[in-house]
Amino acid sequence: MQAILAGAVLLVCLSTPLMGGKQRPRKWSKRLAPESSAGAPLAVGLGSWAMWVLMFPVLRVGFTGTRDAWIGVALLVLCVLIARLMVRMVAPARLKGSRMLVAARTVGLCCVVAGVMAPLDAEVDKQPMAGMTVIYATTAAVLGLMRIVDHGYFPLVVLRKALWKAFLAVVTGYWIQHTGGTLVPDPDHATAGTLLLAVLWWSLVVLSAGCAVAAAVRLVPWLRAGPPAHPAPPGVTSWPPAIGDVWTAELNYDDNTYKERPVVVLERTPGFVRVLGVTSVDQSARRRAYLKLRLPEWEGVLTKDSWLNLEIVHVPYSDFLWRRGECPGRVWDVLCTKADVRERSAKAGPAPGFTFRYRLRSAMNAHVGRDARVVRARADSRVRRVWAREKV
Structure with missing residues (x-):
């Protein structure tokens, strides 16, 4: 028995x-x-x-x-x-x-x-x-x-x-x-x-x-x-990110937070991808650092008028979530010739998301820092609550 x-x-x-x-x-x-x-x-x-x-x-x-x-x-x-x-x-x-x-x-x-x-x-x-x-x-x-x-x-x-x-x-x-x-x-x-x-x-x-x-x-x-380019992360249907594509990715910030944002892929390297991040926050006062993206030109890729950050960001392969579409040809031509597209300042230190602690946590299917998404505060609330992403 x-x-x-x-x-x-x-x-x-x-x-x-x-x-x-x-x-x-x-x-x-x-x-x-x-x-x-x-x-x-x-x-x-x-x-x-x-x-x-x-x-x-x-x-x-x-x-x-x-x-x-x-x-x-x-x-x-x-x-x-x-x-x-x-x-x-x-x-x-x-x-x-x-x-x-x-x-x-x-x-x-x-x-x-x-x-x-x-x-x-x-x-x-x-x-x-x-x-x-x-x-x-x-x-x-x-x-x-x-x-x-x-x-x-x-x-x-x-x-x-x-x-x-x-x-x-x-x-x-x-x-x-x-x-x-x-x-x-x-x-x-x-x-x-x-x-x-x-x-x-x-x-x-x-x-x-x-x-x-x-x-x-x-x-x-x-x-x-850092995470390799192959194999593909789980759940993605189109891999790897092609130059000129627009993806949703998790961007890490220097204040130990991260947030999902659309990104435009500029270049792939063996260890990371060079991208430009997109934000919906009005950046009219910083036109030299941002490029205006109008919704009619980005129909099906973005959901509202947005701004493209011209500072290059390095994103690990594991932080790409899904493909949104392609960058319009006119905007891509501007990015290829615009002198304002620049690398991250050396004074800002190493790019977030590439420390050993981050690589170790990402190998566990976890994330360092907090999710930067916030919920709308109620009338009787004085503090905005931060969503904490569940540990998987």
């Missing part, structure tokens, strides 16, 4: 990444990023069973004769096609069109499944259900790692998932050994149940270790230079 419970816990841990979840960006009300796929475990279960059925006779018979060789090649082609469908199912939309990446992952999945089946097929053949579970565990671990790496944009969030799965692996491993099982069985003498639990446990260990490595590889450059 204890072995059945341990196996059920391990299967749930392996199936959870396939189902995914709603990855909440910091501006969740404007930029939802649904990732859930409740039918993914079932689809992977059917696909892994089909791979087992197709690959089993190839491993057992081999390519001994001409006829067997052609049958084996046909079965392997069908197996690759099924693996390709599963790989595309767990991949995000931006990667589905990358044929080389999908092909490489498909071949890798088939090789891993074949490598697990080769030493275990003699034992699991006695219990078909155990054999199917072993192949499902292997396939789920590989596909779950792909899904977490593809959809896990914030490295410390991915690391938290890895630590949680490592904790579950330690608990279930102690449970298996405490009940008389072993985590390193001999395939020639162990029973099918013992092999099944061992494969399930090692699949969870590989999944947690792969997530930890992927999080560490992404975290080091994130803390060193």
